[in-house]
Amino acid sequence: MDHKTILKKLKLCIQLMELHDENPFKIRGYQSALISLERGDQDIMELSDLELTQINGVGKSIIEAIQSLKATESFPLLDQLLEKTPTGILEILQIKGLGPKKVKTLWEELGITSTHELMEACQSGIVAKIKGFGEKTQESIIQNLEFKASNAGKWLFADIEDTIEGFTLSLKNLFGNSQIAIVGDFARKMEIISETEILISSEELTDVRSKLKSLESIEWNQLESGPRTWKGNLTDLDLEVIFHFCAPVDFPWKKLAFTGSKAHLLSYVDDSETIAEKLIKKDYGSEEEFFTKNQLQFIPSEMREGFDEVELAKENKIPELLQDSDLKGILHNHSTYSDGKHSLRQMAEYCKSLGYEYLGISDHSRTASYAGGLEIEKVIKQHAEIDELNRELAPFKIFKGIESDILGDGSLDYPDDVLASFDFVVSSVHSILNMDIHRATDRLLRAIANPYTTILGHPTGRLLLRREGYPIDHKTIIDACAIRNVVIEINANPWRLDLDWRWVRYALDKGVKLSINPDAHEMEGYSDMKYGVLVGRKGGLTKEMTLNALSREEITAFFAERKKSRQSQ
Numbered sequence: 243m244d245h246k247t248i249l250k251k252l253k254l255c256i257q258l259m260e261l262h263d264e265n266p267f268k269i270r271g272y273q274s275a276l277i278s279l280e281r282g283d284q285d286i287m288e289l290s291d292l293e294l295t296q297i298n299g300v301g302k303s304i305i306e307a308i309q310s311l312k313a314t315e316s317f318p319l320l321d322q323l324l325e326k327t328p329t330g331i332l333e334i335l336q337i338k339g340l341g342p343k344k345v346k347t348l349w350e351e352l353g354i355t356s357t358h359e360l361m362e363a364c365q366s367g368i369v370a371k372i373k374g375f376g377e378k379t380q381e382s383i384i385q386n387l388e389f390k391a392s393n394a395g396k397w398l399f400a401d402i403e404d405t406i407e408g409f410t411l412s413l414k415n416l417f418g419n420s421q422i423a424i425v426g427d428f429a430r431k432m433e434i435i436s437e438t439e440i441l442i443s444s445e446e447l448t449d450v451r452s453k454l455k456s457l458e459s460i461e462w463n464q465l466e467s468g469p470r471t472w473k474g475n476l477t478d479l480d481l482e483v484i485f486h487f488c489a490p491v492d493f494p495w496k497k498l499a500f501t502g503s504k505a506h507l508l509s510y511v512d513d514s515e516t517i518a519e520k521l522i523k524k525d526y527g528s529e530e531e532f533f534t535k536n537q538l539q540f541i542p543s544e545m546r547e548g549f550d551e552v553e554l555a556k557e558n559k560i561p562e563l564l565q566d567s568d569l570k571g572i573l574h575n576h577s578t579y580s581d582g583k584h585s586l587r588q589m590a591e592y593c594k595s596l597g598y599e600y601l602g603i604s605d606h607s608r609t610a611s612y613a614g615g616l617e618i619e620k621v622i623k624q625h626a627e628i629d630e631l632n633r634e635l636a637p638f639k640i641f642k643g644i645e646s647d648i649l650g651d652g653s654l655d656y657p658d659d660v661l662a663s664f665d666f667v668v669s670s671v672h673s674i675l676n677m678d679i680h681r682a683t684d685r686l687l688r689a690i691a692n693p694y695t696t697i698l699g700h701p702t703g704r705l706l707l708r709r710e711g712y713p714i715d716h717k718t719i720i721d722a723c724a725i726r727n728v729v730i731e732i733n734a735n736p737w738r739l740d741l742d743w744r745w746v747r748y749a750l751d752k753g754v755k756l757s758i759n760p761d762a763h764e765m766e767g768y769s770d771m772k773y774g775v776l777v778g779r780k781g782g783l784t785k786e787m788t789l790n791a792l793s794r795e796e797i798t799a800f801f802a803e804r805k806k807s808r809q810s811q
């Protein structure tokens with residue numbers, strides 16, 4: 243049991259209490275305790291009962307629930323509620339926009355207890371006719387169900403990373419004399435993973451197979467398995483796993499073949515042969531040797547996507563890719579001034595303690611009232627606090643930024659004199675996400691043309707596996723950033739990874755700098771930068787083209803130069 247799971251179970255308990263019409267006072271009690279626990283900084287697992295009592299709203303019954311969760315992963319009230327709830331109802335409760343009240347109505351009036359029944363009821367139109375639902379709700383339920391179905395079995399790289407690496411390590415321990423490698427999408431650091439592919443080579447494959455068969459963590463799919471490939475599912479996750487078996491002598495070429503994307507394997511190395519055709523010659527003993535033998539520069543696995551990496555490798559033009567350690571500072575972060583969890587001081591001190599030279603704070607602007615956006619007085623107050631902290635923490639430096647909402651017409655969210663008071667402005671869209679491609683592109687173009695925009699934040703607003711981004715014409719947007727000297731963010735939050743890596747090469751070719759921004763809303767959020775680096779590398783990003791790889795002095799000069807060019811405009 244960990245902190246997040248405890249919060250999740252308490253939340254589920256509240257939903258179920260609402261579903262089953264428990265005493266409203268009791269429900270409210272749980273809700274206020276949950277809110278305090280979510281806001282708190284401390285890990286529930288590390289808090290003593292006494293410390294828990296001191297948290298607002300946490301009474302005796304919540305403490306008992308937490309004790310029980312720590313010991314048994316559940317608690318009596320939750321067990322009772324779960325017992326009288328069909329499992330399909332639990333799934334329906336996860337659908338966005340359907341609170342416990344609506345789920346209860348669907349259950350009582352239409353007898354719906356599964357997502358399948360819900361889909362049928364929506365398609366026949368009877369859901370719209372229930373009081374409080376209507377056509378719009380019905381349509382959005384259908385969309386959510388379809389989106390959910392299309393994403394079943396898919397995981398964010400960041401959510402599955404530890405599990406896959408842990409699983410592979412356990413295999414390495416189990417099969418001491420075998421060579422084991424993760425191949426496929428995971429080896430190429432794809433942002434979404436729907437299957438894990440593992441290559442095993444051994445002189446004694448029969449032995450390997452019989453050991454694998456006995457693993458309890460895998461449910462085998464015999465119908466889809468053959469002598470060289472086994473398929474199954476990791477039982478505690480909804481994740482497909484594929485094993486490829488080979489003799490040790492075949493390991494290098496199999497590894498290359500299973501790691502490269504199809505498009506990569508079909509890329510031509512010379513006039514007559516593709517990567518795949520060169521691979522099956524098996525006239526090399528290692529990955530490195532394969533590339534040298536074919537007069538190719540080594541192509542890092544994350545770049546083997548079939549863009550133009552083979553062309554680049556022929557001309558020795560694969561650059562040295564960005565690394566975590568190249569990043570010198572962290573831009574685009576939130577504090578308690580808007581919707582962040584930690585104070586400006588905490589965010590700054592933690593950033594400094596990690597060895598970075600600077601922090602860019604960019605809380606939400608005033609229109610983002612749902613996220614505690616800053617009124618002008620609060621901006622002034624924050625700037626005074628930054629000045630003070632900068633004196634105290636020097637040479638570490640906090641840069642004054644803002645994440646300015648791009649309003650519906652493309653304008654920014656403060657008058658010019660306020661915008662001029664920031665060192666940098668991240669301009670982002672957070673509202674009216676349903677524009678068509680023309681309007682959405684024009685809106686961004688106007689924000690890019692605004693001389694105060696330093697960085698274009700999360701360009702499409704997508705949330706992977708949750709919501710599509712608004713459509714934009716990427717080329718037009720990137721071209722405009724090139725002309726206006728606007729930096730584009732790679733938002734490193736694993737849900738976003740926006741700018742998409744497929745556009746990184748185009749941006750680099752146009753001379754547009756990128757910034758790896760964690761969009762941290764708490765101190766731990768800084769660690770997301772590594773996912774931004776991973777996708778940046780997929781697109782060929784270098785240290786030289788990364789804004790926050792600049793040193794403190796260099797970025798100070800960069801911001802100053804932008805200010806100067808604004809005045810001359």
Ligand SMILES: [Zn+2]
Binds near residue numbers: 700
């Ligand atoms: Zn944002």
Ligand SMILES: [Zn+2]
Binds near residue numbers: 574576645761
């Ligand atoms: Zn943000």
